[in-house]
Amino acid sequence: MSNAKIEFYGCGSPNVVKVHLFFKALGVPFNYHEVKWRDGEQYKPEFVKINPNSKLPAIVDHDVAGGPITVFESGNILLYLANKYGKFIPNVQTDLQGHTEVMNWLFWQMANLGPIFGNWYHFSVYAPEKYQYSITRFTNELSRLFHVLNRTLETRHFVAGNEYTIADMAIFPWARIYNFVPGCTKEEFPNLDAYITRIKQIKSVQEFEAYEAEQNAKNPRTEPTEEQRKNMFGVDGRNTK
Ligand SMILES: N[C@@H](CCC(=O)N[C@@H](CS)C(=O)NCC(=O)O)C(=O)O
Known part of the structure; x- marks a missing residue:
């Protein structure tokens, strides 16, 4: 395998935390990209190419023969990583x-x-x-x-x-x-x-929660603006490609 990292797209959310927990547990190197979902970045064409469903988390793994491989849905990302590294799930063939x-x-x-x-x-x-x-x-x-x-x-x-x-x-x-x-x-x-x-x-x-507390202190939660609420809850699919 190469030294290429996994590109990890996320935001502050329990579904994204799942993937952080895996990366922390194994010490896998990754490049983190914050997607500002309140500002509608999940609907930008460059992100829709990664996750056609416009949700976080998503990963793109360049550290794979014949890759890159794109993975979305947090459960599927955990399963992909568990299969790739042979950790945190019993082997399907032997157990x-x-x-x-x-x-x-x-x-x-x-x-x-x-x-x-x-x-x-x-x-x-x-x-x-x-x-x-x-x-x-x-x-x-x-x-x-x-x-x-x-x-x-x-x-x-x-x-x-x-x-x-x-x-x-x-x-x-x-x-x-x-x-x-x-x-x-x-x-x-x-x-x-x-x-x-x-x-x-x-x-x-513990390491993840300490990192998370630092991030939360740097970026305290604010009430979404009216414009942000439109990006967060106003999309019905008719105005997205
Ligand atoms: N079933 C998905 C759900 C992902 C999800 O809803 N993520 C939220 C985290 S903030 C999101 O992307 N929200 C953006 C939006 O709904 O536009 C998963 O587990 O990956």
């Missing part, structure tokens, strides 16, 4: 059961925890008018998902067993903020809370 259990939870995160948390956040925080029906719907479903995790973690250190895998890298960035959701407490979710503490003890996770 089909272990491999499949990681995939179960990786797909569970991608299809459930991420989208439901995202919608909960949208209706509870970003929405200019608060619709109780939508907030209740996503709060209930999130609570149900946290209970699924809490029950699973009763007998496991990590979500797919007793090893830290890409399933944890996918789940942790969302799970660590479970108590943002009103009524979701440590008392109700003790195993989930202990899991978060356990993951926060991993050295590479």
Whole structure:
């Protein structure tokens, strides 16, 4: 393999954190590109070439024979990196059961925890008018998902067993903020809370969180402007190519 790096496109978001966690855990070199999604940069033709769905994260791997290879969807990026480096997922040929259990939870995160948390956040925080029906719907479903995790973690250190895998890298960035959701407490979710503490003890996770805190201090969150809200929530596909 060459010394070419992986180009990593991201922003401050739990889906992007997943990929940072993998890179930190393995010490893989990469070039980071901040895509200003509030300013609509995800719809620029040069980014649409990388991810036709205009979402972050995405990577372009030049460090590969016959490459470059472009990868989008955070779960797929984790799987790509796990396959490439042979880490953080049991080998499919030698441990089909272990491999499949990681995939179960990786797909569970991608299809459930991420989208439901995202919608909960949208209706509870970003929405200019608060619709109780939508907030209740996503709060209930999130609570149900946290209970699924809490029950699973009763007998496991990590979500797919007793090893830290890409399933944890996918789940942790969302799970660590479970108590943002009103009524979701440590008392109700003790195993989930202990899991978060356990993951926060991993050295590479600590290194990532220290880096993240530095970045957040440099770029404090601001309320989006009206123009930014149009880029963030006003796109219906008719005005994009
Ligand atoms: N299923 C996608 C979701 C990615 C996603 O929604 N990313 C947000 C992070 S900020 C994004 O790109 N938002 C920009 C937008 O919605 O325009 C994944 O897991 O990669």
